[in-house]
């Protein structure tokens with residue numbers, strides 16, 4: 001369900017014509033629907049009903065301050081993976097007591113920042129990280145709340161680059177080592193054990209890897225309790241998939257039902273870290289056709305957005321639906337659909353947004369919507385080819401708000417300098 005809909009052949013976001021936004025802010029830009037963000041967050045969160053739980057939005061999937069603020073007003077926490085994400089979350093008004101800090105490589109400075117900010121817990125991923133956290137906490141004369149991220153060795157059946165819970169992945173602590181680490185941590189003066197965490201991957205379209213994981217983690221929690229280590233939080237991570245093309249991911253209610261059943265005989269609070277399922281289909285990338293050309297074998301539609309704006313097609317060969325913003329560009333009347341590649345201006349053959357796609361006949365100047373771009377869209381964008389990053393816009397009802405200005409040439413070189421010897 002989302003609020004990007006055609007009215008009289010014009011694509012709207014809620015009650016705003018997307019062409020009007022393009023006119024005002026120029027292209028390319030990311031566009032989010034606040035009604036869709038709200039609906040997705042609430043559907044997910046409410047699916048868990050009475051089960052004690054906390055929904056910590058995965059900041060890395062879409063980290064604009066306005067988006068983070070929206071979720072925090074809905075009662076959400078944040079799952080962060082860097083000091084920068086902590087800074088953003090705090091600036092956006094997220095309650096630190098609802099912030100979980102994940103990631104394999106937290107620096108000493110980041111550990112200190114999390115600790116003094118009063119976050120809910122650190123998901124620690126190695127014994128060395130535990131030692132460093134103990135040392136930082138001792139220096140601060142504080143007690144650090146921790147969970148250990150365990151690697152359950154479950155196949156999430158998703159793209160290899162976004163699998164994280166297999167034995168060969170860099171994430172977490174192997175089950176068989178985890179018990180000893182908990183026992184060590186229990187005796188550390190400045191460490192307080194609060195939970196067990198895991199996260200097996202992203203864009204999962206089946207429930208069984210989640211329940212298999214939860215089952216393994218549950219047995220582990222029981223084992224810890226038999227050793228006198230009580231566990232308050234069970235963090236199952238994120239990973240629920242969305243529909244980009246013809247995937248059939250489980251509905252959040254179905255997912256929640258399966259987890260609730262598995263949680264029945266546990267007294268822990270369940271922590272969830274959804275990213276994609278909340279924002280994926282709540283955002284699009286809007287671009288404009290610069291040129292079209294036919295080579296001997298192919299049709300190319302060259303647009304003003306590129307792999308630096310949306311990396312997913314190049315990085316994962318991901319599919320994003322392509323829509324005209326004005327359907328008059330649609331082939332329904334006389335011109336038939338034709339197979340084309342949608343490509344950007346970057347000097348790489350890997351710079352494409354769609355390949356060999358049956359598309360309506362886009363013409364120079366037409367606006368194009370690249371759908372399902374809300375997650376891992378803007379947040380993965382870069383300045384490659386010295387391209388200023390796109391604007392971000394949020395719609396609410398019949399109004400739109402620029403929530404991130406388009407970068408300009410000055411911002412591109414703002415932090416650079418030429419050393420004396422070159423002057």
Ligand SMILES: *Cc1c(COP(=O)(O)O)cnc(C)c1O
Nearest residue numbers: 058102202238239273274275276
């Ligand atoms: C990326 C990530 C998430 C979010 O994953 P989605 O697939 O977007 O739901 C949650 N937790 C951790 C630890 C992550 O690394």
